[in-house]
Amino acid sequence: MSDVRAEYEELKARGLKLDLTRGKPASAQLDLSTPMLSLPGTSYRSADGTDTRNYGGLNGLAELRALFSGFLQVPASQLIVGGNSSLALMHDAIVHCLLGVPLGAARRWADAERVAFLAPVPGYDRHFALCERFGIELIPVAMTPAGPDMDEVERLVAADPAIKGIWCVPKYSNPDGTTYSAETVARLATMTTAAPDFRIFWDNAYAIHHLFDEEAELADLLALATEAGNANRVFVFGSTSKVTLAGSGVSFFGGSPETIAWFLGYMGKGTIGADKVNQLRHVEFLRDEDGVRAHMRAHADLIRPKFETVDRILSKELSGLATWSSPLGGYFISLSVPEGTAKEVVRRAAEAGIALTPAGATHPYGKDPSDSVIRIAPTFPDTAELEAAISGLAVCVRLGAAERA
Amino acid sequence: MSDVRAEYEELKARGLKLDLTRGKPASAQLDLSTPMLSLPGTSYRSADGTDTRNYGGLNGLAELRALFSGFLQVPASQLIVGGNSSLALMHDAIVHCLLGVPLGAARRWADAERVAFLAPVPGYDRHFALCERFGIELIPVAMTPAGPDMDEVERLVAADPAIKGIWCVPKYSNPDGTTYSAETVARLATMTTAAPDFRIFWDNAYAIHHLFDEEAELADLLALATEAGNANRVFVFGSTSKVTLAGSGVSFFGGSPETIAWFLGYMGKGTIGADKVNQLRHVEFLRDEDGVRAHMRAHADLIRPKFETVDRILSKELSGLATWSSPLGGYFISLSVPEGTAKEVVRRAAEAGIALTPAGATHPYGKDPSDSVIRIAPTFPDTAELEAAISGLAVCVRLGAAERA
Numbered sequence: 001m002s003d004v005r006a007e008y009e010e011l012k013a014r015g016l017k018l019d020l021t022r023g024k025p026a027s028a029q030l031d032l033s034t035p036m037l038s039l040p041g042t043s044y045r046s047a048d049g050t051d052t053r054n055y056g057g058l059n060g061l062a063e064l065r066a067l068f069s070g071f072l073q074v075p076a077s078q079l080i081v082g083g084n085s086s087l088a089l090m091h092d093a094i095v096h097c098l099l100g101v102p103l104g105a106a107r108r109w110a111d112a113e114r115v116a117f118l119a120p121v122p123g124y125d126r127h128f129a130l131c132e133r134f135g136i137e138l139i140p141v142a143m144t145p146a147g148p149d150m151d152e153v154e155r156l157v158a159a160d161p162a163i164k165g166i167w168c169v170p171k172y173s174n175p176d177g178t179t180y181s182a183e184t185v186a187r188l189a190t191m192t193t194a195a196p197d198f199r200i201f202w203d204n205a206y207a208i209h210h211l212f213d214e215e216a217e218l219a220d221l222l223a224l225a226t227e228a229g230n231a232n233r234v235f236v237f238g239s240t241s242k243v244t245l246a247g248s249g250v251s252f253f254g255g256s257p258e259t260i261a262w263f264l265g266y267m268g269k270g271t272i273g274a275d276k277v278n279q280l281r282h283v284e285f286l287r288d289e290d291g292v293r294a295h296m297r298a299h300a301d302l303i304r305p306k307f308e309t310v311d312r313i314l315s316k317e318l319s320g321l322a323t324w325s326s327p328l329g330g331y332f333i334s335l336s337v338p339e340g341t342a343k344e345v346v347r348r349a350a351e352a353g354i355a356l357t358p359a360g361a362t363h364p365y366g367k368d369p370s371d372s373v374i375r376i377a378p379t380f381p382d383t384a385e386l387e388a389a390i391s392g393l394a395v396c397v398r399l400g401a402a403e404r405a
Numbered sequence: 406m407s408d409v410r411a412e413y414e415e416l417k418a419r420g421l422k423l424d425l426t427r428g429k430p431a432s433a434q435l436d437l438s439t440p441m442l443s444l445p446g447t448s449y450r451s452a453d454g455t456d457t458r459n460y461g462g463l464n465g466l467a468e469l470r471a472l473f474s475g476f477l478q479v480p481a482s483q484l485i486v487g488g489n490s491s492l493a494l495m496h497d498a499i500v501h502c503l504l505g506v507p508l509g510a511a512r513r514w515a516d517a518e519r520v521a522f523l524a525p526v527p528g529y530d531r532h533f534a535l536c537e538r539f540g541i542e543l544i545p546v547a548m549t550p551a552g553p554d555m556d557e558v559e560r561l562v563a564a565d566p567a568i569k570g571i572w573c574v575p576k577y578s579n580p581d582g583t584t585y586s587a588e589t590v591a592r593l594a595t596m597t598t599a600a601p602d603f604r605i606f607w608d609n610a611y612a613i614h615h616l617f618d619e620e621a622e623l624a625d626l627l628a629l630a631t632e633a634g635n636a637n638r639v640f641v642f643g644s645t646s647k648v649t650l651a652g653s654g655v656s657f658f659g660g661s662p663e664t665i666a667w668f669l670g671y672m673g674k675g676t677i678g679a680d681k682v683n684q685l686r687h688v689e690f691l692r693d694e695d696g697v698r699a700h701m702r703a704h705a706d707l708i709r710p711k712f713e714t715v716d717r718i719l720s721k722e723l724s725g726l727a728t729w730s731s732p733l734g735g736y737f738i739s740l741s742v743p744e745g746t747a748k749e750v751v752r753r754a755a756e757a758g759i760a761l762t763p764a765g766a767t768h769p770y771g772k773d774p775s776d777s778v779i780r781i782a783p784t785f786p787d788t789a790e791l792e793a794a795i796s797g798l799a800v801c802v803r804l805g806a807a808e809r810a
Contacts, residue, residue: 022460030449030458037682038443044435053435053650055427083488084680091675095500099515099539110504110515126674133674134504241677245458248682269531269538270496272646275489275680277442277653 004399008348011392016353018389023174023331024380025246025299032298033244039281052276058268059260061279064250070289071207072238073220074254080263083274086239086251087126090201093235093253094134096266097164097199103232103262105197109164117201118156118166120148122334122362122373124174127167127203131364138364139163143173147180150187161194165201171218172206175362175375176334177327179216189224189233200225203237206330208296211304216328222254231256240282242331243295250274250282306378307333310390317394321401324376333376334362335393341400342371348396354389409804413753416797421758423794428579428736429785430651430704437703438649444686457681463673464665466684469655475694476612477643478625479659485668488679491644491656492531495606498640498658499539501671502569502604508637508667510602514569522606523561523571525553527739527767527778529579532572532608536769543769544568548578552585555592566599570606576623577611580767580780581739582732584621594629594638605630608642611735613701616709621733627659636661645687647736648700655679655687711783712738715795722799726806729781738781739767740798746805747776753801759794 044053047063059065060081069076082089096102098110109115116137119128123143131138139156142149147170157163168188170180180188188200202221210216222234236254243249251274253263286292307326310333314324324335337345342359349356357375360366376393378386449458452468464470465486474481487494501507503515514520521542524533528548536543544561547554552575562568573593575585585593593605607626615621627639641659648654658668691697712731715738719729729740742750747764754761762780765771781798783791 024460027456027459030456033458034447037449038446041443042439044442051432051435053438053652054432055429055646055651057652085676085678088676095504099500099503129674133671241460245682246460247458247462247678248680266538269534271490271493273490273652275653275683277650278680278683 004395004402007395008352008399011395012352014352016388016392018353018381018385019355020377020381020389021355021357022380023242023377025242026302026380026382028302029299029379030245032295033285036244036281036285039284040277043284044277044280046276046280050276052280055272057276058264058273060274061276061283063283064279067283067286067288067292068238068252071292072204072236072252072254073218074222074236078254078257078260080253080260080267081274081279082251082253084241084247084249084251086203086205086237086241087130089237089251089253090127090203091130092267093201093263094130094136096263097197098134100266102197102199103258112162114162116160116163118148118153118163119364120167121364122175122368122375123167124169124203125357125361127201128364140364143176143178145178147178147184150184154187154191157191157193157195157198159194163193164195164197165199167201167203169203169205170221171204171216172209172327172330174205174330175332175373176325177330177332179218179328182219185219185221186224189221189230190228198233200234201237202234205237205239205242207238208292209242209299209331210296210329211300211307212328214328222256226256232259235259243292244282244285248278250279303379306383306386309383309386310376310378313387313390313394317391318397322397331377331379333378335374335376336372337374337397338401338404339370339372341397341404342368342374345393345396345400346374348399349393352392352396354392356393409800409807412800413757413804416800417757419757421793421797423758423786423790424760425782425786425794426760426762427785428647428782430647431707431785431787433707434704434784435650437700438690441649441686441690444689445682448689449682449685451681451685455681457685460677462681463669463678465679466681466688468688469684472688472691472693472697473643473657476697477609477641477657477659478623479627479641479657483659483662483665485658485665485672486679486684487656487658489646489652489654489656491608491610491642491646492535494642494656494658495532495608496535497672498606498668499535499541501668502602503539505671507602507604508663517567519567521565521568523553523558523568524769525572526769527580527773527780528572529574529608530762530766532606533769545769548581548583550583552583552589555589559592559596562596562598562600562603564599568598569600569602570604572606572608574608574610575626576609576621577614577732577735579610579735580737580778581730582735582737584623584733587624590624590626591629594626594635595633598638603638605639606642607639610642610644610647612643613697614647614704614736615701615734616705616712617733619733627661631661637664640664648697649687649690653683655684708784711788711791714788714791715781715783718792718795718799722796723802727802736782736784738783740779740781741777742779742802743806743809744775744777746802746809747773747779750798750801750805751779753804754798757797757801759797761798
């Protein structure tokens with residue numbers, strides 16, 4: 001105990017200033033897309049001859065939709081290209097359900113007494129914040145190694161018509177890196193819901209963000225739901241924020257043909273369509289599916305060593321004391337420290353100059369009942385910084401555990 | 406009568422295919438911004454050193470806000486840069502009022518039994534469509550040469566707390582090219598409203614879109630409202646859609662410091678900020694206020710002849726029969742044909758291959774009670790096409806008038 005306390009005092013004395021809070025690409029990753037900064041150059045016509053510089057084209061360039069159709073498991077005709085933020089598309093989808101009438105519903109969500117979403121935990125804080133902002137209740141459901149606890153999900157959605165949605169990051173999930181099993185996806189597609197307007201918010205943010213040669217396979221939710229007569233249940237989201245440039249990518253919304261018509265009907269009131277020059281820029285830079293794959297391998301080569309560094313240090317420092325995920329892709333590692341110590345660990349790390357996502361952020365309302373989950377975002381710092389930060393974090397975890405023992 | 410009928414039959418026989426529907430820039434105008442297609446080149450840092458390629462920066466680059474601050478009459482610190490569509494910012498502002506609590510209000514607009522906006526007519530169809538989509542009632546108010554009929558506006562907003570807003574295109578208005586007088590702006594800033602959360606949607610879309618050396622002056626609404634203690638009444642909108650590239654510009658939202666904090670609070674839930682590389686691209690291309698002015702003069706040189714062509718043909722063909730605006734700026738000419746004939750004129754023009762904005766589109770619910778206003782958008786066609794279209798339109802107007810006489 002006095003040893004680890006001394007270690008912590010030493011750590012503080014080092015005066016670190018490190019940030020592991022958000023899943024931001026490192027500069028070296030952004031450099032991979034440097035050619036985009038001078039594209040499209042002099043060309044400005046899309047494949048069908050459209051002048052991308054002018055107004056129009058609500059659903060986005062056909063060639064860009066075709067390029068991501070396979071990766072996102074949505075037919076190109078059922079994809080819409082949005083602006084630089086898939087979160088904005090999720091925001092808009094909720095707004096359209098609140099202030100418009102969702103397919104299959106008799107009235108707007110805004111007119112319902114209560115609207116609730118299932119929140120698999122640990123999950124993504126920005127999903128939860130969107131619901132909190134709109135007064136949508138969040139009901140936590142535990143994540144398992146195969147995805148959300150489907151027995152619990154099925155029980156809840158069958159019983160309660162106020163439950164209108166579920167948040168899913170189905171591949172390399174934020175934060176624990178889980179990919180939903182084929183059975184989980186099939187059950188989501190076919191389950192009976194009390195709400196006729198139940199929606200799966202399928203945020204496939206890390207669809208192509210593999211770290212290793214071994215790639216996780218995700219079942220095709222939209223195809224399965226369509227087969228089961230539940231096509232309108234599925235809202236698919238994706239983006240190139242972590243493919244090309246984080247602030248200047250493109251986003252995607254996908255669903256059934258009926259859903260796309262519904263979405264475009266509302267979208268067309270609020271915009272003349274997203275930035276088509278940026279869409280053309282993406283097509284010219286990424287070219288084809290092989291181009292995308294090669295580009296994502298270059299990303300993996302830059303960030304895989306960082307994930308390995310975290311794993312190596314945690315294995316050395318915290319074996320038997322904590323557990324953590326070893327994801328095959330995505331942007332995060334989820335660290336489980338002894339119950340009741342996560343908040344204190346994060347507070348102590350901050351005091352030692354290591355900024356972490358607040359403990360609890362992975363849970364609705366910022367409340368992790370076990371106070372044990374810490375999200376680690378290893379991509380942004382360089383390796384030396386990352387080593388210092390994770391070693392420091394390990395000291396804080398050990399001190400927390402020692403005090404609790 | 407038979408003469409003009411014969412003329413119309415000849416017109417139809419020509420098999421034209423011309424489009425005067427929307428205020429789109431012509432290719433030659435977009436060419437002015439060709440250098441942007443290869444900007445920012447290799448640079449990607451904003452003036453304060455921010456890596457524009459990464460996440461972050463909700464309110465936009467300071468140098469871009471400074472560049473448009475004077476033109477939009479909003480202090481740079483009270484401007485937010487949005488995506489490629491100011492219409493989307495208007496959509497979002499309404500959503501924030503419907504689903505959040507507006508400053509000064511006790512509850513959300515969504516919880517009010519009735520929400521109404523004043524719609525100066527003729528006005529912009531997309532403004533009206535936004536309200537219709539959200540079930541916001543539109544109350545028409547007549548435009549005068551000095552802006553909306555302020556006696557009527559003051560009477561209505563003082564009497565009815567359900568009236569929460571007014572749509573204004575205060576400079577070179579859509580469609581009649583009017584610039585609000587200093588008195589109109591002062592009255593809007595200081596008038597008594599029954600609703601504590603009344604908002605002026607100040608869509609300053611044509612702030613710098615002069616056609617001639619003589620430029621209209623617009624009084625500073627935000628400054629006047631602030632002086633009168635009504636700072637939160639003002640929502641300012643602007644964009645570069647008709648400055649740089651129509652589909653790939655940037656948009657602006659401005660207001661009081663309190664309004665900006667309120668807006669960012671909601672905006673931050675739904676996005677990580679707009680495309681900063683595109684913001685940098687704009688700064689590099691436009692450089693400074695003089696750069697913007699020179700660029701806008703180049704636009705004017707391209708489109709002024711088109712406005713003059715319309716004026717010349719209408720003067721020759723329709724003097725004494727119709728009236729039309731001769732705007733100093735903006736994108737439209739408003740044509741007033743004999744009462745009760747506009748719909749028929751537009752129908753006949755379409756039959757002759759000349760597409761016009763539907764008669765009535767300039768009024769809420771598409772209903773122009775006098776059936777006399779036709780909006781002409783002269784910028785997109787080339788001069789030969791424009792001459793053919795306006796000459797053809799004149800034939801349709803004369804035929805309509807002859808039938809009615």
